[in-house]
Amino acid sequence: MVRGKRAASTGQSVPTGQAVYCTVRGLRTHARVYGRNHPVTIVIVPGLGCASWMYLRLARLLAQHHTVWLYDPPGHGLSRGHRNDPVITEQLTDHLAMWLEAQQLKRPVLLGHSLGGEVIIELAVRYPQLAGALIAVAPTGIPENPSLLKQMRRLVRDIPRERLAFLPLSLIAYLRTGGRRFYRLARAVEHQSALPFLVLICCPVLLIGGARDPVVSSGALQRLTGGWPHLQVVELAGAPHALTDANADAVTEQIQRWLGGIHLTEQAD
Template sequence: MTSKHWIEACGQRLFYRSAVGQPSQDRVSVVLVHGLGVSSRYFLPIMEHLATSFDVYAPDLPGHGHSPGKGQMQSIEALAQVLLGWLKVMQLERVVLVGQSLGCQVAVEAASYEPDRIERLVLIGPTMDPAKRSLHAQLPRFMADIPFERLALIPVVARDYLRMGWRAVPELQAMFAYRIEDKLPLLNQPLLLVRGEFDPVAPRRWLDEAARLHSTAQVETISGWGHAVQFSAPGRVAEIMRAFLTPQNTEFQAR
């Protein structure tokens, strides 16, 4: 069962959810990083699945969900610094970062800045496809994704976007500006790339390109679903992640 918490980090009050088991040196800490305008709420289904094997945390970044924002534009780099500050205050020394959508950019930036703290990376529906880096190109993709999500996602996302309001606009600009493709070749961590079969935001062509840029990444596709596959098919995504994160899995070692 997940629990709710507040903590001070980087001079800000941050909300987070956690699902933590009995203390053990063998328990891996998994941190979930949400996407554009949303919050930790859309990770609740997968947190329940992952918590059987891992200690799971999901913070609301500044201006998202319950965490207040200061009103200024939050760049990907700034969000990553807050995430790293939160990890330090939480005393999470070695973690697996799991990003979804824009959260993938935040996770990659954090892993680039403090590689020793980030053990492995899982990127679900990563933005931004370099071939379609504009609102004109992306808006039809987001609209095309709607039929491939669970209906239960709509009130979750709607509530988060209403709460965030106008702050989503500069964050959208930050998402377009951040060049994740320049960071992927520099990563030393093992990397798992995940997408829904019908995800138009993160097409298979882009994930294959991202895997080549990293050189050792694994690409997994979840059949039948779209961009928010961690919400629509949490059990399947958790199963793939569990295989990737088990100590016995030696296929993906740091370079």
């Protein structure tokens, strides 16, 4: 049974998480798990330079219905990282695949934000046996995104649109990642992307965009789907790039509605 305090606004208990560590490729990897007794498991994969603590609001809401894992990629959050690893998205994808196997998570729902959205899509292409349904929230790497410099300018434009209390959490996470790793991963995002391979994925995919996100437009996400029935796009009005925090309630509502309409097989084995 998950213990938690009462939420004054909703009357529901707020799940408290448990830190879980394992070693992947010689790196001590951190995750936090909420609500272990639910039948559906969701793994949240952070964006570039982000950390698990930036997704607590979303995790606690989702954990009222599902088992939720907040995963820290190598060199992010509370996970250790080598100086030169990871610096390309393939390394992030390989580490996530090995971590899923180490935790014995069978085809969970993968929720990736920003760069994390690219990582889960690449994982579904390269490791289809590990991926259940995919939820990509404001995924970067869309073909019409501009150069790295222009993307950084868009991120700066996004800062005033985020929740004030979220900004120090972001700063701590970026400092933990370090400028060298952040820059090299950002360069990799500029030159390669897994998003054009969405049509090769057989599992259901939900793309969530924010109407006020200057980094990734929901219109660009809509054009990526190409009318394929397994791809669905939702736009949240007034949502910035970090809509997993600023609009956690609305994101949770959309996820719940979408999961209720698809067939999940991740724990059927």
